[in-house]
Amino acid sequence: MASAPLQVELTVNGAAQRLAAQPRETLLDALRERLGLTGSKSYCHSGACGACTVLLDGEAVSACSTLIGQVRGRAVTTVEGLSEDGGLHPIQQAFIDNWGFQCGYCTPGMLLLAKSLLDANPAPTDEQIVEHMSGNICRCTGYAGILESVRAAARALRSARD
Amino acid sequence: MRVVGSSPPTLEAEDKVAGRTRYLPDEVVPGMAHAKVLRSPYAHARLVFIDASPARALPGVVCVLTRDEVLADPRVGNLYGYVFRDAPLVAIDRVRYQGDIVAVVVAEDVHTAEEALELIDVEYEELPRLLDAEEAMSPGAPLIHDRMYPIASELHPIEGTNVCHRSTLETGDVERGFAEADAVFEDVYEAPPVQHCALELHAVIADVRDDAMTVRTNCQAPFPLKAELERIFKRPARVIVSYVGGGFGSKSRDRIEAVVAAASNLAKRPVRLVLTQEETFLAGYIRPAFKCWIKTGVTRDGIITARSYRFITDAGAYAITGARSANNTVKVAAGPYRIPNAFVECFAVYTNKPPSAPYRGLPTTQHTMAYETQMDRIADELGIDRVEIRKRNLLKDGDIHITGDLIRSSHVAECLDGAVAALSGPAPAGDEQTLRGRGFGCTIKYTLTPPQPSVESEAAVELGADGRFEVRAATVNIGQGSDTTMAQIAAEALGVGLEQMRVVHSDTALVPPDSSTTASRSTYHMGNAVLDAATRLRAEVLEVASGLLEEEPDALRLDGDGVRLASAPERRVALDELVAANGAPLLQYGQCEVGGEYVDEQGKRYPVASTFWTFAAAGAEVEVSRETGQITLSRVSCAVNVGRAVNPVSVHKQIEGGLGMELGPTLFERLVWDGDGQLLTSSLLDYPLPTMSTMPRYETALVEPGFPGGPYGAKGMGEVGSVVLPAAVLNAVYDATGVRFHSVPLHPEAVLRALEEAGEAANG
Numbered sequence: 060m061a062s063a064p065l066q067v068e069l070t071v072n073g074a075a076q077r078l079a080a081q082p083r084e085t086l087l088d089a090l091r092e093r094l095g096l097t098g099s100k101s102y103c104h105s106g107a108c109g110a111c112t113v114l115l116d117g118e119a120v121s122a123c124s125t126l127i128g129q130v131r132g133r134a135v136t137t138v139e140g141l142s143e144d145g146g147l148h149p150i151q152q153a154f155i156d157n158w159g160f161q162c163g164y165c166t167p168g169m170l171l172l173a174k175s176l177l178d179a180n181p182a183p184t185d186e187q188i189v190e191h192m193s194g195n196i197c198r199c200t201g202y203a204g205i206l207e208s209v210r211a212a213a214r215a216l217r218s219a220r221d
Numbered sequence: 222m223r224v225v226g227s228s229p230p231t232l233e234a235e236d237k238v239a240g241r242t243r244y245l246p247d248e249v250v251p252g253m254a255h256a257k258v259l260r261s262p263y264a265h266a267r268l269v270f271i272d273a274s275p276a277r278a279l280p281g282v283v284c285v286l287t288r289d290e291v292l293a294d295p296r297v298g299n300l301y302g303y304v305f306r307d308a309p310l311v312a313i314d315r316v317r318y319q320g321d322i323v324a325v326v327v328a329e330d331v332h333t334a335e336e337a338l339e340l341i342d343v344e345y346e347e348l349p350r351l352l353d354a355e356e357a358m359s360p361g362a363p364l365i366h367d368r369m370y371p372i373a374s375e376l377h378p379i380e381g382t383n384v385c386h387r388s389t390l391e392t393g394d395v396e397r398g399f400a401e402a403d404a405v406f407e408d409v410y411e412a413p414p415v416q417h418c419a420l421e422l423h424a425v426i427a428d429v430r431d432d433a434m435t436v437r438t439n440c441q442a443p444f445p446l447k448a449e450l451e452r453i454f455k456r457p458a459r460v461i462v463s464y465v466g467g468g469f470g471s472k473s474r475d476r477i478e479a480v481v482a483a484a485s486n487l488a489k490r491p492v493r494l495v496l497t498q499e500e501t502f503l504a505g506y507i508r509p510a511f512k513c514w515i516k517t518g519v520t521r522d523g524i525i526t527a528r529s530y531r532f533i534t535d536a537g538a539y540a541i542t543g544a545r546s547a548n549n550t551v552k553v554a555a556g557p558y559r560i561p562n563a564f565v566e567c568f569a570v571y572t573n574k575p576p577s578a579p580y581r582g583l584p585t586t587q588h589t590m591a592y593e594t595q596m597d598r599i600a601d602e603l604g605i606d607r608v609e610i611r612k613r614n615l616l617k618d619g620d621i622h623i624t625g626d627l628i629r630s631s632h633v634a635e636c637l638d639g640a641v642a643a644l645s646g647p648a649p650a651g652d653e654q655t656l657r658g659r660g661f662g663c664t665i666k667y668t669l670t671p672p673q674p675s676v677e678s679e680a681a682v683e684l685g686a687d688g689r690f691e692v693r694a695a696t697v698n699i700g701q702g703s704d705t706t707m708a709q710i711a712a713e714a715l716g717v718g719l720e721q722m723r724v725v726h727s728d729t730a731l732v733p734p735d736s737s738t739t740a741s742r743s744t745y746h747m748g749n750a751v752l753d754a755a756t757r758l759r760a761e762v763l764e765v766a767s768g769l770l771e772e773e774p775d776a777l778r779l780d781g782d783g784v785r786l787a788s789a790p791e792r793r794v795a796l797d798e799l800v801a802a803n804g805a806p807l808l809q810y811g812q813c814e815v816g817g818e819y820v821d822e823q824g825k826r827y828p829v830a831s832t833f834w835t836f837a838a839a840g841a842e843v844e845v846s847r848e849t850g851q852i853t854l855s856r857v858s859c860a861v862n863v864g865r866a867v868n869p870v871s872v873h874k875q876i877e878g879g880l881g882m883e884l885g886p887t888l889f890e891r892l893v894w895d896g897d898g899q900l901l902t903s904s905l906l907d908y909p910l911p912t913m914s915t916m917p918r919y920e921t922a923l924v925e926p927g928f929p930g931g932p933y934g935a936k937g938m939g940e941v942g943s944v945v946l947p948a949a950v951l952n953a954v955y956d957a958t959g960v961r962f963h964s965v966p967l968h969p970e971a972v973l974r975a976l977e978e979a980g981e982a983a984n985g
């Protein structure tokens with residue numbers, strides 16, 4: 060049953076958070092159940108599907124396989140933190156414009172996985188997109204719309220920078 | 222047309238990319254407790270003894286539901302099922318598959334519930350298990366159920382056996398047809414079970430009170446579920462379905478809703494259950510194991526004279542959906558061809574495996590695999606072009622289908638041409654490392670159709686106080702874009718833009734009834750109901766405006782946010798003012814009746830065997846590694862007669878998604894049980910799914926002749942994208958390698974072995 064709670068300070072979507080969590084609690088549980096950030100989803104709970112992908116200091120990780128103790132002092136970005144000034148992030152807009160989702164359940168994870176790619180590599184080749192994005196599962200789209208969305212997001216982000 | 226035929230993104234698109242869409246596992250109900258299910262470790266066993274008192278004593282446990290509690294409550298029925306009533310809420314005297322429900326623990330939190338499962342004392346006595354449908358059909362096989370409990374009238378079990386359904390369809394004289402044939406071809410095909418792997422886990426929040434109950438679930442058929450819950454619990458039920466994160470048939474019917482409701486009834490508070498991914502594999506629902514025998518007689522010109530076709534599907538331990546799913550494909554099992562003499566025989570058989578469910582087109586996919594790969598063999602052995610032989614036999618408008626139905630909008634030859642043209646260019650040549658080939662196939666798909674005329678979908682459209690229109694439609698928004706489709710149809714009928722529309726979906730307390738979101742039926746059925754309601758509402762709006770503007774309704778036009786005088790557009794009343802003047806919102810209902818007979822222009826009557834048939838064709842281009850046997854799908858094409866696309870881009874994307882999904886079962890997905898009935902593939906590590914790295918290039922095409930009777934000419938197409946893929950791939954692999962495979966998945970080891978054997982045979 061309950062062990063001694065762990066005091067964890069972290070930053071979530073730019074806001075400082077202090078949580079008293081159970082040691083076996085995952086980052087996904089903390090986000091969804093303690094902070095009400097239900098945008099990050101759960102399916103396999105073993106780090107294999109990517110539905111729970113969030114950014115940890117800018118790197119894409121599976122929140123279901125990250126223990127809360129591992130995120131002390133670190134910065135987490137979830138899909139709720141992706142929107143800018145109330146407007147959609149260019150990656151989000153690209154997923155709408157290019158039909159990068161149907162049911163939308165894998166979408167938060169896909170968006171953050173795409174962001175981790177484009178932050179590190181603003182002009183990825185198709186091969187690089189496919190390699191990077193193959194970590195996450197989508198059951199609806201057959202992936203073509205997602206590939207096109209990431210290509211379009213890369214173009215949009217580059218032109219915004221120029 | 223302004224709105225129908227355009228391709229706006231879905232109404233919920235912004236919410237989905239912002240992470241705001243709430244799926245059921247995201248929902249919280251005040252005061253809710255959490256459930257976990259104790260599942261059978263054995264494939265088949267007698268439940269000798271169960272004592273949950275140690276679990277009840279654990280602090281934090283609210284209650285435990287076992288057979289004792291279910292049997293003790295006179296207001297709770299103990300058998301679930303509205304197709305086949307054979308599934309106990311929890312095991313009464315037997316467990317029938319590994320994963321069968323033995324007990325449910327309700328606790329203050331999930332971890333406590335999990336801990337309590339281990340404290341339940343259960344004694345089992347193992348029984349002989351049947352893991353293969355053919356074995357389960359053999360004389361003397363032990364019976365999995367003591368008796369049969371069919372509910373749906375079209376289901377015909379054979380008492381005293383494990384056959385929970387057998388049906389046949391016959392036309393002409395098959396023996397004579399074979400006697401008239403110049404050549405007869407016989408083949409056997411098989412496909413193993415797979416899981417749908419909808420990423421949103423199955424979940425239920427049930428709140429059962431003495432006088433009413435509310436069940437939140439992510440099922441695909443809220444109204445039939447409501448009726449079933451009311452039968453079991455003898456009180457009014459409200460079923461609420463929010464946005465659903467994929468289903469593909471796995472969520473079409475599930476006893477888990479009734480099980481959680483029984484737990485809530487016992488706990489006297491709301492109870493939530495979210496299955497784990499492993500549970501969705503163990504507990505079902507799955508695409509069933511499939512085997513078929515196909516025998517086709519043809520003339521030397523390749524004209525089909527007769528076909529007999531027998532197939533067996535593994536219904537699993539409970540025929541909750543499996544028996545009907547199998548039966549629903551009998552009409553299309555012989556293919557999209559003119560067949561003067563046909564005999565189709567269908568068996569659904571109980572085994573000690575998880576209950577089966579429809580999987581994106583039922584077993585139509587496996588039937589297509591059989592008849593279309595055999596069609597290539599017939600063509601090759603008769604020396605007839607593979608496309609040409611199909612065209613000589615494909616159903617054309619005016620032909621009579623084997624059911625007696627008059628084919629009215631086939632265009633399947635056009636689909637075939639489209640699928641072939643989409644893979645145009647010189648046929649890819651093989652080289653020393655890689656063999657390359659192309660293959661094609663066609664299909665026909667059925668949608669749920671009642672034998673007698675029946676209203677299967679209803680809808681409402683309301684003009685509200687803000688001057689916007691609200692569509693109320695029970696279609697479950699499962700990712701297919703149904704809210705947007707319905708809004709587009711209503712907007713078109715009303716003469717307003719999509720920005721004027723909002724949609725309320727699938728809450729049985731808020732929307733009129735509908736049979737289910739399955740079988741590619743919603744665009745046609747719910748679309749027609751919405752069109753009916755919107756057309757009536759438009760007339761009412763013009764009538765009210767006529768009074769306000771003191772002009773005849775015929776002289777008025779509903780346009781944008783107001784009603785204007787056509788001849789003097791400055792004379793108008795805004796829609797919000799119109800509602801204010803009316804004193805109440807304007808509301809109209811619509812419905813879609815289907816079934817019965819079709820009467821042609823000469824007054825000749827034909828049975829409507831399927832409200833519409835969906836015809837499609839697909840092609841595949843494969844690369845086969847000589848060294849590893851690995852198959853890569855480089856390009857796939859698919860052309861579908863969709864009647865008319867309400868949202869064309871959405872339709873293309875639906876087809877792409879079907880192709881992408883079926884790639885898995887075609888090339889590598891397979892559920893495997895050991896000899897004891899223990900599932901060996903219960904995690905994504907043992908059961909890989911398609912990823913972006915296995916994605917082919919998609920070439921999709923729409924054939925749009927318009928379908929009379931469909932809303933703006935539309936008919937259903939949601940599932941057909943996947944249906945031809947295995948056939949096209951098997952044909953492409955033969956084209957590349959000269960080896961005919963009779964089963965999927967095409968695992969590299971199997972391919973390599975077959976290539977070696979073929980090489981030895983050629984050299985030997």
